[in-house]
Structures are given as C-alpha cells and as structure tokens.
Amino acid sequence: MELKDLDLNLLVVFLQLLRDRRVTTAAEALDLSQPGVSSALNRLRKLLGDDLFYRTGGGMQPTPYAEELAEPIGEALALIQQTVNQRSTFDPLASSRRFVIAMTDVGEIYFVPSLMRAISKVAPGVTISTVRNNRVTLKEDMEDGKVDLAIGLLPDLKTDFYQRRLFRQGYCCLFRVGHPFDGVPFGVEEFAAAEHVVVVSAGTGHGKADDLIERSAIRRNVRLRVPHFVALPYILEETDLVATVPERIALRLASSFPLRYVPHPLSLPEIQINLFWHAKYHREAGNQWLRTLICETFSE
Template identity: 55%
Template sequence: MDLNKVDLNLLLVFNQLVIERRVSRVAESLGISQPAVSNALNRLRKLLNDDLFLRTSHGMEPTPRALQLAEPIAYAIDTIKSALSQESVFEPATSTRSFTIAATDIGEIYFLPPLLNRLAEMAPGVTLSTIRHNPANLKDDMESGRADFAIGLLPQLQGSFFRQRLFRQRFVCVFRNQHPLAKRKIVSKEDFYSAKHAVVVLHGTGHGEIDKLIDGKGAERRIQLSVPHFVAMGHILQETDLIATLPERLAKRLEGPFKLTCVPHPVKLPDHSIDLFWHAKLHRDPANQWLRRLLFELFTV
C-alpha cells in the first residue's frame, strides 16, 4: 500500500476505537465530533477493504483484520509520540514562534493592540500575522495550519473545531457628534429608518443575520453607502451625516478619536457570541494552549 494515500489521523481514530470500542468515547478522547469519527472509519474501511469494526450491543467489535492491525498501529503511534515528546514544552520568553489569526478588520482593531502589548512583555520573540475570514477557505486554512486561530462570529466552523466564548457582543447605533440625531437622548425607529445609512457587508461571518433583522418585517434602511470592512467607518461617520449599526466594542474604540456618539439601537437585536476557534489537531499543542490562555485572560468577560 502507498503510504502517501494514508492519512495518519485515521490511524489515531483506529487506535482509539480499539481501546474505547464506542464512537462517542473516541470523539471525546480525540477532541473531535462523532461524525468525524464515523467519517474516518468509513475512509479506513474503503482503504483497507474491510469492515474493521462491527456495531454490537457491547459496542464496536473489531474484525479479525482490525485485531491483526491493532498492535503494530499502536506501536507506531507510541513511537511517534515518544519522538515528539521532546518538543512538548513551550517557553514563551525564548520562543520565536509565529501565530496566524483569522480575523476581520474589527478583530484587528479590538484584539491586536492589547495582545501585542502583552506579548512584548511575556514573549518578545513571538510574532503574529492575520488573514481575513474567507467563507470558501476558512476551514481549509484552519485544517491545514495556515491559521492557528479564528476569532469572531463564525457559525460555519463546526465538527473538528473547538470554540471558547470570549464575550457577548451588542450592536449600537453610531453617528457623529454634530449629527441632528445627537441632540436626542433616544433614537426612535422612525428616526433610524428615516436617516441615511452606511453599512458593512461582511461575508463569511454572522453579521449578515443582523442586517436581515434590521431590514425585515417591511422596514428597510436608506442605504447610501456599502463597504466590505469596518476600518474606514470612523472616518466616514465623522465627515458625513450617515449613521451606522456597529458592534459596541468597536464603536467605543471609535467614539473618542472620531468624535462619534453611540446610542442604544432602536431595533431589538440579539446579542452575539464572539468566540475563539481552533482546530482539534492543535488542541494539545503547548504553544497553542499558551496563546489561548493569554487570549482568554485578556478578553474573556
């Protein structure tokens, strides 16, 4: 058999099935979903042309072929683990590790300054880079290791991904201090829908659901400007009478520098969870674990 055709992750699933005999326990042990375990088993069955495990009242019973493979596969996995164990310690003070985070520009504005300041204190040799959330490629980027983490509202990351909530995000209505609406303590729905709007159309995240709620039930905004990112929104709102719906934490960062006013949103909108995501294969990686803890410490509320 050509080893180039064998995904070694499948052997990890096989070995754990020999030990656990139940798909649910294997999923829990490996930090992946039950469908991912079943998919791996189906791939192995096709690859080896054998059922390997049969479902019984006592769990998944191995076939004679599976029993024949169990010992050499277990030995191979133990050998690899032993070889890699010498690399299992992460020393932030001396590390030159580079991490890549998939984030929007709002994520860069909110997360990067405090994170970089903390890294300068604790891990001066560690570097960061970011890539954009691309709905077509994000899963592949995470699975391949091109991205170590993703941050945001990302409902498409399911299955073999872990997630940890950082905080709940509210949305607010934002406009410049000299806007006619700034004189009012409360912006009504009528005021909101009568005004001209700048909107951010952000593909690949959950923000599109907010737009659907705002423009639903027969009410639609008077949209004068649509942009694909948040980064210019402060400049745009500062110089025009447009208003915008923005995540509250971004709005608070823009409020002072751009002389903006933030008010409660007149449309009842749900809070959204902003989560940190990482792939199962990095779940036990010491460097990944260290940066996760740092992110939780800085941003979990």
Template identity: 40%
Template sequence: MKDLNLLYAFEALWRDRSVTVAAERLGLTQAAVSSALKRLRAEYDDPLFTLVGRKMEPTPLASELSPQLLDALAVVRKTREARVKFDPASARRVFTIRTRDIGEVVCLPQVSSALERIAPGIHLRTVFRPIADTLSGMANGQVDLALGFLPSLETGIHRRVLFMQNYVCAMRVGHPLAEGELTQDLFSRSDHLLVEYSGSGHLSLERALIDAGLRQRIKLRIPQYLSAPHFIIDSDLLWSVPAILAERLALHFPLVIKPHPLPLPEFEVALYWHDRYHRDPANKWLRELIADTCASSIGKRSAPALTPPRPPASV
C-alpha cells in the same frame, strides 16, 4: 514511510503551499524541505505537489493521501504530548488567525504586546477567508484559530467565548439626531451605512434592519469596518456597529454613540479551533493567552469558557 520527518514536511507543504514558507515554519532550510519532498515523491512515485502560479498545489494523489497522512501525524503527536511541553520563551513560529479588521483592532494589539514580552520568537499573521475556506484551513493547519462572531462554524470545532457584545448606533458630531433620544421612528426615517459579510453572524443585523422596513434606507454597503468612520463623519448616515468598536473608534474620530433603538440581541465574540489541534500544546497556549489578554483589557462579562465540538451533521 520509514522517516516520520517526511510526515511533518508533507503537513507543512499541504498547509503552506510553499517550500519557502514551510521551511520557515519548520525551522529548516529550503534545501532540507526540497530534499524531503524529493523523498516523498520517490516514496509514492508521484509529484505530490506541483508549482501552479506561485503556489505548490497538491496533485490528486496528494489530496487522496492527505487525510490518512495528517491523521497519522496527529496520532504521533498525541503519543508525545505527555512528554513534550511548549516553551513560548524559546519557540520560533508563526500563528495564523482568521479574523476581520474588528478583531485586529479590538483584541490583537494587546496580544501582540504580550508576545513581545513573553514570546519574542512568535509572530502573528491574520487572514480573512470565507467560512468554508476557514473550516478547511483550520482542519489542515493553515489556520490556527478563528476569532469573531462565527456561529456557522460547526463540524469538529471547539469554541471559547471571550466576551459578549451589543450593537449601538454611531453618527457624526453635529448630526441632526446627535442631541436627544434616538427613537425607533427617527432611526427608521434616516439613511444607513451597513458593513456586510454573509459568512458571519452579523448577517442578523441586516435582517433586523430589513424587518424594520429599512431596506431602501441602506444607502451604502461596505465590506470592512475600519473604513466606515470616514463615510460617517462626512454624511448624515447612521451606522449600527458593535459597541466595543464604536468606543475604540470614537477615540480617533468625532463620533456620537447612541443606544440602538431596535431590539437587537447580544452576540458572542469567541475563539474557534479544530478538534485536531484541541490538545496541541502550542495551540492551547495561544488560546489561553488570547483569552486572558481579552479578559484583562476588555473587562466584559464572559460566557461559559469552553464548549465541546459540534458533531458532524447527519446526511
């Protein structure tokens, strides 16, 4: 391959599965990306990407070539890192962050405000994917960062802990248990709402409730945090929820927040990124911005700032 720009085009198409989106993120016209794809097809005598529904899906040959081509581009980038600096004030690109609605509420509004001031050409996009898709997306560049409580992210992943959290119990104003101490006995005799998702570390909360004999007391299971208050304020359900989210929501909903009566451990809210982008100037800049913004806006005690990637599991 004589033109290294074709590597960038391949990476963008592999990541975005769209000529339009790839062109936008590369800062090129659709015609330029289409021309690059045409040259790639001639180079390998294969369509490489074909339209399936609304997406440009890779052919078997493209999937076979992708590790080598993406690694080659990573090597090229590393040779330029000493000379190329990321300028957020003039940059124009979209960063994709994998997070749940809790991350959007707790962390990203302040980050968005900071971007408006210091990097107006940078935009954020959030996605919510299963853990396996998150890991592959971070490896191929579809996802720049993941944000949340995701201890099951492993191979080749770095993490930076932003702050520690604990669970509290939320209920409506006027709830029969709103006055006085919420004991474990009263808690166990009440009905509960559970926000569930098996791919996150919050699965430990469900196990704790079940271990406390509350399996039949979980009357409502929902997949998203932000709909929970609408059920809580019109019922006698109790909701076990991260403290920082409960505090934010109590500003908008008539909620009473109590210390949790079960001995639940604290958990970490962290940023995660793939080793392939560990030294990428743009990715590093965004990580620092999010960490600094969270530190100033949340004011929670932080755990050690950086941990090395976990090695691949042996097979």
C-alpha cells in the same frame, strides 16, 4: 502485512491525495516532488494490494477501499501527532514563532491592538499574522496548522474543533459628534429617517444582523455600502451617515474618533464571539499558550 513493513510517511501522502485529489497539489502541500508523491503512491499500492486512486477528468478519485481507509488512518495519524506535540514545550520569552489568527477586519480593530500589547510584554519575539475567517479553506488550513486560531461567530467550525466563548455583544448606532441626532432620543423613527452607511460582511455575525434589519418592517435609506470597517470612522466623522456596528467596536471607535454611539433601536439578537482551534493542536504547547493569553485578555 506487518506494521514494520509500512512507512507512515506513505499514509501522510495518502491523506494529502485524498484531500487534494491531484498529485501536483499534494506534492506542493507536502514540499515533495511530483515523482516523489507518485513513487510513494505506487509503494502503498503494492503494500495494500489496491489501486487506491484512479485518474479522471476531475482529478484523482479514491477507490472504495481507499474511502474505507480514510477515516481510521486520519484518526490514527492525528492521535500520533497529538501525542508527540503533547510532550513539546513553549517558552514565550525565547520564542520567535509566527502565529496565524483568522478574524474579520472588525476583529482586527478590536482585538489586535490589545493583543499586541499583551504579547510584547511576555513574548517579545513572537509575531502575529491575520487572515480572514470567512476564507473557504479555513477548516483545512486549521487542520494543516496553517492557521492556529480563529475568532468570531463561526458556526461551520464544529466537528474536530474546540471552542471557548470570549464574550457576547449587542449592536449600536454610530454617528459623528454634532450629528442632527446627537443628544436627542434615537428611536425607530429616527433610525428610519436617517441616512445609513452599511458594511457588507456576508457570512459573519454582522452580516446576519444586517440581514435581520433588511427583513424588518423598517426601511433604511442606505446611501453608501462599503466592504470593510476600516474606512468607517473616517466616513462617519465627515458626513451625517449612521452605521450599525457591534457595541465593542462602537466603544473602540468612539474613543479614537469624534463619534457618538447609542443603543440600537431595533431588537437585534446578541452575537457570541468565540475562540476556535483544531482538535489536532489541542495539546500543542504554543497553541495552548496563545489561547490562554487571548482568553485572559478578552474573555468576560
């Protein structure tokens, strides 16, 4: 077969079917009709002389030949897209592009206000949407361009991803002004005697720190568990509860609410907050611009 006989769009359909394993799902992702995807698959089968996929109860399963083709075709199409994007330009003053950034709710509290101030000065038409960085489809969404960047402690984003460190931070204990522990040394005994509110955040850097506390010899008196940080300052200012939080969040919340923070009495490791992006968009001009802006705004 000669390359001139091959429509590259057929390979795009092939890779989407490999990812989704269902014609209907692949059609939705590609914005095509289901018959259109089936027709493309039939054309590719004739060109390559292989069934490529066979139907099972679990969806479309690739043949051994399709599995052999998957990696080299994926790399080839990624290189083509990267080469085309490399020549594109991005004018922040004129752009009305919407960028999607994956981060936790605690990331929204720390990053979003300063980021939006910075964007409003240099790119008044650009908009930002945030999504959670612990979503199970994050890798695929970033590869597909549905999510532009991710911020946090994300050890699963390794292969095919670039990353840059923004900063490292430790942990503090946060409580209200006028708390019984306000103004007195806050050590391990005080930590053990306090009543605590815990933000349940599995799979994040904060979740790992909380696991270390649970495995330590110190037993916390946990009176409240909440699934996010948004309500935390309102809870703390009205109660005698104590919260373990990253130090930059403690600083941000204490500047807006009547709260105090002190160094954490337990030896918790610092966490590193990184900026991540998919290799496919490493040279894409808009992605480069936003990465640069975030690094200039937040990097140590």
